[in-house]
Amino acid sequence: MYEDKIILITGGTGSWGQELTHKLLGYKPKEIRIFSRNEYAQVKMQHAFENDPRLKFIIGDVRDYNALLAATRSADYVFHLAALKHVPVCEYQPDEALKTNVSGTENIINASIVNGVKKVIDVSTDKAVEPINFYGMTKSFGERLMIRANSLSKTTKFVCIRGGNVLGTNGSVVPIFKKQILEGKEVTLTSKEMTRFFLTVSEAIDLLLKASEVAIGGEIFVMKMNACRIVDLINVLGQHFSTNTTPIKEIGIRPGEKLHEVLVSDHEAPHTLKYGSQYYVILPTHASNKLRDNYKGLKKCSFVKYQSNDVLMSPSEIFKMLKEGGFL
Template identity: 75%
Template sequence: MYQNKVILITGGTGSWGQELTRNLLAYNPKEIRIFSRNEFSQVYMQQAFNNNSCLKFIIGDVRDFQAVEEATKNVDYVFHLAALKHVPICEAQPGETLKTNVIGTENIIRASIINRVQKVIDVSTDKAAEPINFYGMTKSFGEKLMIQANSLSETTSFICIRGGNVLGTNGSAVPIFKKQILLGKEVTLTSKEMTRFFLTISEAINLLLKASEVAIGGEIFVMKMNACRIIDLIDVLGQNLSSNPVKVKDVGIRPGEKLHEVLVSQYESPHTLKYSDQYYVILPTHPSYKLYSKYQHLEKVPFIKYQSNDYLMNQENIERMLKKGGFLQ
């Protein structure tokens, strides 16, 4: 699918972008364009990939339509990863979040249609399901814009991939917990009842690529993910990284933060199907016949809601996940 193709990755210097780039290079694409705002991150990534001639680094912002339109010229596939993601920052600066996560997504859609991109893959989040914070709301808007965009073009298809927390990505909790434990400090936790979905970065990218290959356009693919209580995750880290008992400080839930995350809401489950052992697929409420005919043989999901506190790992499985992600070395 990607051999000898031109691929654009927005927000490509982040954790997801670098792992995605590493995987896409194995397909021998013609060119991978890394589109982001930070020149220092681009220089660092260029060096990390040994100045690979397949990579083209483009300074730009998804808020800037002219920059996005130029970056999508002659592109076959777009992976849209660029977003403001930190919940407290998005709560404090909603106007900036709106510009990047909603207007930026609109710019990607418009530019991709103009330049006849084959497929646009939007990477979304569990916070887009039943959103209570501004970040989740903007990502929910982004999903709806992407799905609706399929009615705007006969040449470009748009799909969404929805997942939970990926271990070790920029700003994620596990590296912070690990650092606090290794320094002998109290581990800060917003609530001992909190649960979250987790996946390793390599698993996430594999699922992202698979879904991007099989999708027609109009689907939201949901990654099946394990979940755990955050306090259990901290306990496992402490048992493996420290000879002393780990002290946990409950600092209270931050503005816009949920106790439990949702990957499929009760409003989406009636039109959600079990695609495979790794995915669910949410179909739009007004899909095309082409879309429905492809999935008519699949079973409906058995749950009313897919929520993180319903699928909890024990500490043994948490330890296995952390080892796989490289956090217990």
């Protein structure tokens, strides 16, 4: 699928982008374009990939339509990873989140259609489901724009994927907790009742690639994900990295933060199908006949809602997840 193809990755210098680049290089693409704003991060990535000639680094911002128009020219596939993601930052600077996460997504859609990109894969988040914070709202808008974009072009297909918290990415809690424990400090936690979905970077990229390969346009792919109480996660880290009991300080829920995250809402559940053993696929309420026919053999999901406090990992399962993620 990707052999001799040109691929654009927005926000490509982040954890997702670098792992995606590693895996895509194995498919022998003609060129992978890394589009981002941070020149230092690009130089670091260029060295990390030993100046692979298939990588082309492009300084640009998704807010700049003309920059995207140039970046998508002759591209076959676009992976849209760029976003402002920090919940409190988006709460306090909503205008900036809107420019990047909504206007930037519109720019991706329009530039991809003009340049005849085959498929655009948008990376979304559980926070886009029943959003209570501005970040989640912008990502929800982004999903709607992407799904609707399938009606704007007969040649360019658009699909979304939803994930939870990815271990080790920028802003991930695990490195923060680990640092606090190793320094003998109190571990700060917003609430002991809080639960979250987690997946490794490798799992996240597998979902991304799966969606890019099988999607025909208009779907939202969701991975079946493990979830746990954050306090249990801290305790597992504390048992591994300290001989003493780990002190935990509750600091209260931050602006726009939920106790539990949702990957599939009760409104979406009736349109959600089981896709193999690892995925769900959400169809739009007014799915085209082509889209319905493509998935007519799949069974509907049995849940009313897919929420992070439904089934929780045991301490041994959390340990296994952290070990597989390279944190233990």
